Amino acid sequence: MAKETLNPFEIAREQIDRAGKKLNLDADMLEILKHPRRELTVNFPVKMDDGRVRVFTGYRVQYNDAIGPFKGGIRYHWNVSIDEVRALACWMTWKCAVMGIPYGGAKGGVICNPKEMSRTELERMTRRYATEISIIIGPEKDIPAPDVYTDSQTMAWIMDTISMHKGFAVPGVVTGKPLVIGGSKGRDEATSRGLMYAVREAAKKVKLTLKGATLAVQGFGNVGYNFARLMSEEHGSKVVSVSDSKGGIMSEKGFDPKEVFAFKEKTGTVVGFPGTKKVTNEEILELDVDVLAPCALEGVLTAANAPRVKAKIVGEGANGPTTPEADDILHKRGVLLIPDILGNGGGVTVSYFEWVQNLSEFFWTKAEVDQKLESVMVTAFNSVWEMHETRKVDMRQAAYMVAINRVVDAYRWRGIFP
Ligand code: NAD
Numbered sequence: 001m002a003k004e005t006l007n008p009f010e011i012a013r014e015q016i017d018r019a020g021k022k023l024n025l026d027a028d029m030l031e032i033l034k035h036p037r038r039e040l041t042v043n044f045p046v047k048m049d050d051g052r053v054r055v056f057t058g059y060r061v062q063y064n065d066a067i068g069p070f071k072g073g074i075r076y077h078w079n080v081s082i083d084e085v086r087a088l089a090c091w092m093t094w095k096c097a098v099m100g101i102p103y104g105g106a107k108g109g110v111i112c113n114p115k116e117m118s119r120t121e122l123e124r125m126t127r128r129y130a131t132e133i134s135i136i137i138g139p140e141k142d143i144p145a146p147d148v149y150t151d152s153q154t155m156a157w158i159m160d161t162i163s164m165h166k167g168f169a170v171p172g173v174v175t176g177k178p179l180v181i182g183g184s185k186g187r188d189e190a191t192s193r194g195l196m197y198a199v200r201e202a203a204k205k206v207k208l209t210l211k212g213a214t215l216a217v218q219g220f221g222n223v224g225y226n227f228a229r230l231m232s233e234e235h236g237s238k239v240v241s242v243s244d245s246k247g248g249i250m251s252e253k254g255f256d257p258k259e260v261f262a263f264k265e266k267t268g269t270v271v272g273f274p275g276t277k278k279v280t281n282e283e284i285l286e287l288d289v290d291v292l293a294p295c296a297l298e299g300v301l302t303a304a305n306a307p308r309v310k311a312k313i314v315g316e317g318a319n320g321p322t323t324p325e326a327d328d329i330l331h332k333r334g335v336l337l338i339p340d341i342l343g344n345g346g347g348v349t350v351s352y353f354e355w356v357q358n359l360s361e362f363f364w365t366k367a368e369v370d371q372k373l374e375s376v377m378v379t380a381f382n383s384v385w386e387m388h389e390t391r392k393v394d395m396r397q398a399a400y401m402v403a404i405n406r407v408v409d410a411y412r413w414r415g416i417f418p
Contacts, residue, residue: 005323006298006323007083008084008087008088008298008299009083009084009086009090011087011323011324012087012090012320013034013090014324015324015396015397016030016034016090016404017030017034018324018397018400019397019400019404020033020404022401023401023405023408025408028417029411029417032411032417033404033408036062037062037063037064037065038061038062038136039060039061039062039082039086040059040060040061040062040132040133040136041057041058041059042058042059042060042129042132042133043055043056043057044056044058044128044129044132046121046124046128048121049120049121056110056111056112056125056128056129057111058108058109058111058129058133059080059082059085059108059109060106060107060108060133060136060142061086061088061089061106061108062089062104062136062142063086063090063104063107064090064093064104064407065104066104066407066410066411066414066416067096067097067406067407067410068096068102068104069140069142069143070103070104070105070106070141071092071096071103071106071142071143071145071348071351071352072089072092072106072107072108072144072145072147073088073092073107073108073145073147073176074107074108074144074145074146074147074150074154074158075088075108075109075148075149076109076110076112076114076122076148076154077109077114077148077149078111078112078113080109080110080111081111084109085108086107087320088107088109088147088319089105089106089107090105091105091319091340091341092104092106092107092348093105093407094341094399094400094403094407095342095344095345095348096348097403098342098345098384098400099342099345099349099376099380100376100380101348101349102352103143103348106144108133108144109147110129112125122154123157126157126161127157127158127161130157130158130161131165134162134165137173138162138170139359143172143173143174143175143351143355144173144174144175145174145175145176145351146176151176152176152177152183155174155175155177155178156181158173158174159171159173159182162174169181171358172355172358172359175187175352175355176351176354177354182357182358184351184353184354184357184363184364184369185363185364185365185366185369186366186369186373187347187350187351187354188226189230190347190349190350190351190369190373191222191223191226191227191317191344192222192223192224192225192226192227192229192230192317193226193346194344194345194346194347194373194377195223195315195317195338195344195346196227196230196231196234197373197374197377197378197381198338198343198377198381199231199291199313199315200235201378201381201382202313202315202338202381203291203313205336205385206312206313206336208290208291208313210231210235210236210237211235211236211237212236212237212238213235213238213291214237214238214254214288214290214291215231215238215240215289215290215291215292215293216239216240216242216250216284216285216287216289216291216292216293216311217239217241217242217243217293217317218242218248218281218284218285218293218295218318219244219294219295219296219297219317219318220242220244220261220264220295221295223344223347224242224293224295224296224317225242225257227295227315227317228242228257228293229257232256232257237290237291238254239254239255239256240253240255240287240289241279241284241287241289242257242260242284243270243279243281243284244264244269244270244271246268246269246270247269247270247271248270248271248280248281248283248284249271249272249273249276249277249278249279250276250277250278250284250287251275251276251277253275255273255275255276259273260273281296285300285309286305286309288310290311290313291312291314291315292309292313292314292315293314293316294314294316294318294322295317296318296321297318297321298318298319298320298321299320299321300321300322301314301321301323301326302323302325302326303323303325303326303329306325306326306330307329307333309330309333312335313335313336313337313338314330314336315338315343316337316340316343316344317344318340318344319340320340321340322337322339322396327394327396328394331394337394337395337396338381338395339384339395339396339399341399341400341403342380342395345377345380346373346376346377349373349376349377350369350373353369353372353373383402384402385398387399387401387402
């Protein structure tokens with residue numbers, strides 16, 4: 001048997017092949033879907049605080065715009081590679097399509113270590129990178145957003161840089177902005193709120209009562225923390241384990257995610273929270289819980305640990321946490337997995353709402369945002385569930401089949417493919 005690959009773009013392509021086979025897709029169409037439309041590599045100088053100049057490498061991959069303008073986050077990380085950006089851009093394409101929002105997919109990244117850079121160095125790097133990619137981004141072309149180690153401040157700098165070039169404010173060029181310059185209410189918790197709605201729908205299918213149901217969350221960052229908090233606040237679920245890059249904690253009695261968050265703010269980690277015992281980031285995935293939410297990194301559920309996953313529902317907050325081999329194992333074992341392109345699609349959905357509010361210059365209340373998000377999530381969940389039931393495929397393949405069908409349909413209507 002071939003060795004299980006962890007190259008994210010190889011995984012992304014394998015996922016397309018798998019869904020394509022089920023859909024009986026023409027080989028030529030598969031080739032289109034397996035290639036990014038446009039890739040920009042930029043090497044740009046940045047003045048560092050010590051007076052030296054460093055050259056950084058960044059990317060913007062515009063994967064597919066059959067349905068609408070390109071859309072996708074920007075990641076700052078030392079492990080950024082062209083294949084990672086391609087994979088993330090590819091997943092954005094399917095994510096927007098499965099959520100039924102009128103965007104294509106893109107992603108950007110800069111190879112850097114933001115933890116070792118000062119705020120002024122980060123600002124200079126962001127402005128230079130934004131200028132480099134300004135030739136291909138814009139509200140009607142490609143709309144970036146935050147991803148790992150970028151945030152609303154990064155988006156504000158990009159918005160300002162592009163606005164300086166234009167000579168007027170262009171809020172619609174990025175999403176995930178601070179509220180005062182055109183951000184949307186509810187964007188900060190949108191990914192987690194969307195995942196909560198998806199888990200709620202999944203729980204109905206497996207007849208799991210969420211009140212009192214046990215929950216483990218790997219990755220206690222923006223997505224993981226808010227998901228744990230919302231599940232506890234809105235459904236009365238029992239959060240029994242969470243983790244971050246330094247390790248995890250576990251308590252059978254459960255704990256209040258808000259208190260753990262406050263503890264992490266003070267100490268820098270969840271580890272050591274009173275009344276809990278330590279678990280590793282490997283052990284957390286195998287705990288005997290009702291719902292498991294991987295909300296940190298790629299490739300954590302593999303053929304090696306999937307046989308020991310005990311959760312009834314796996315809700316993917318992170319992008320790409322499960323390998324195709326692990327998907328097969330979990331499906332055979334009857335675990336209901338909510339795939340990333342559906343599970344964390346709430347983030348891009350409210351990004352879309354932000355862009356709509358920017359273009360129309362009319363802003364919505366938090367209640368309006370949440371209610372519209374719920375409607376998009378439930379509709380998307382139901383279309384994937386129907387595909388899963390009628391075609392007898394796992395939820396990931398079902399989500400890909402729904403998404404790919406829509407992109408192929410767009411190509412046909414546009415006359416790009418017969
Ligand atoms: P974040 O930086 O706020 O949080 C990441 C968390 O993961 C941190 O708590 C960090 O300590 C933890 N972590 C890092 N390495 C770890 C490891 N080896 N094991 C366990 N935990 C580890 O990031 P985020 O915005 O919450 O994003 C998390 C994931 O969700 C990423 O895969 C991202 O692409 C995806 N995602 C985020 C959004 C969004 O709106 N923020 C939307 C869609 C998808």
